[in-house]
Amino acid sequence: MQANPDQQQRFLFEHANVRGELIHLDNSYQEVLSRREYPDTVARLLGEAMAAAGLLSSTLKFKGSLILQMQGKGPITMLVASASDRQELRAVARHEEGELEDGELQALCRDGYLAITIDPEDTDDRYQGIVSMNHASLAGAVDNYFSQSEQLPTRVWLACDGKRAAGLLLQRLPGEDEHGDPDAWGRAEHLASTIKPEELLDLDSREIIRRLFHEETIRLFDPVPVRFHCQCSRQRIASVLLAMGREEADSILEDEGRIQANCDFCGRSYTFDPVDVGQLFSEGGIEPPGRTQH
Numbered sequence: 001m002q003a004n005p006d007q008q009q010r011f012l013f014e015h016a017n018v019r020g021e022l023i024h025l026d027n028s029y030q031e032v033l034s035r036r037e038y039p040d041t042v043a044r045l046l047g048e049a050m051a052a053a054g055l056l057s058s059t060l061k062f063k064g065s066l067i068l069q070m071q072g073k074g075p076i077t078m079l080v081a082s083a084s085d086r087q088e089l090r091a092v093a094r095h096e097e098g099e100l101e102d103g104e105l106q107a108l109c110r111d112g113y114l115a116i117t118i119d120p121e122d123t124d125d126r127y128q129g130i131v132s133m134n135h136a137s138l139a140g141a142v143d144n145y146f147s148q149s150e151q152l153p154t155r156v157w158l159a160c161d162g163k164r165a166a167g168l169l170l171q172r173l174p175g176e177d178e179h180g181d182p183d184a185w186g187r188a189e190h191l192a193s194t195i196k197p198e199e200l201l202d203l204d205s206r207e208i209i210r211r212l213f214h215e216e217t218i219r220l221f222d223p224v225p226v227r228f229h230c231q232c233s234r235q236r237i238a239s240v241l242l243a244m245g246r247e248e249a250d251s252i253l254e255d256e257g258r259i260q261a262n263c264d265f266c267g268r269s270y271t272f273d274p275v276d277v278g279q280l281f282s283e284g285g286i287e288p289p290g291r292t293q294h
């Protein structure tokens with residue numbers, strides 16, 4: 001077993017409108033697993049979801065995050081993986097208690113849907129697309145997402161063995177085919193489909209590209225490191241409290257003496273005592289609509 005560093009590798013077909021991306025996750029994935037105990041099946045799906053989020057975030061053209069979210073009626077009830085434009089990944093899942101057998105995606109997340117959200121940092125311009133999830137695998141659900149939405153034709157291949165995760169993305173670029181090679185997309189898709197999960201996990205990016213596309217001229221970009229990082233902060237929790245309103249905050253303070261919030265992704269805990277809360281609402285000065293004071 002070869003260790004692949006946590007990184008993303010972009011590549012381009014020199015003579016066709018096709019681009020690609022490979023991702024390998026090792027430590028960043030282990031960081032997520034170290035924060036919560038998951039059954040093997042859930043852990044593997046988390047790895048695939050992190051790889052997918054990382055791959056899809058490579059298309060972001062602004063500061064912000066891409067969030068991949070699954071929701072269903074169990075045994076996995078919720079799974080979120082997000083990736084920022086700075087290649088920072090985080091993920092969390094919720095599931096029913098008890099034994100969890102291996103199975104196809106639609107059995108693991110019954111009546112589920114997959115939502116992909118693009119969340120720019122500087123504007124409120126959120127974009128979200130949702131598809132139902134009647135697929136055997138997450139890769140199939142993501143492929144379906146792209147074929148349902150009016151976006152560039154895109155395919156992904158994902159793998160996770162519970163220790164490492166990896167993924168491959170191919171995307172057909174817009175524009176006229178100036179290369180006189182209209183079959184390139186179909187050919188690339190077909191070649192990529194021959195990759196086995198073990199190969200995706202074990203081989204390094206250059207070797208994967210060499211094996212799959214050795215008859216094509218490929219331009220390789222510098223690999224970019226990927227890491228686990230949670231974007232939670234005291235300020236973000238404070239803005240949630242402000243949105244919740246003074247009345248509810250006071251009622252929690254009355255019951256508990258303080259407000260404690262734990263981040264689902266990293267487990268970090270944030271505590272606000274009555275002084276913090278008082279300060280927050282006087283400084284924040286934001287009253288929820290309809291509660292203007294006279």
Ligand SMILES: [Zn+2]
Pocket residue numbers: 230231232263264265266267268
């Ligand atoms: Zn956090």
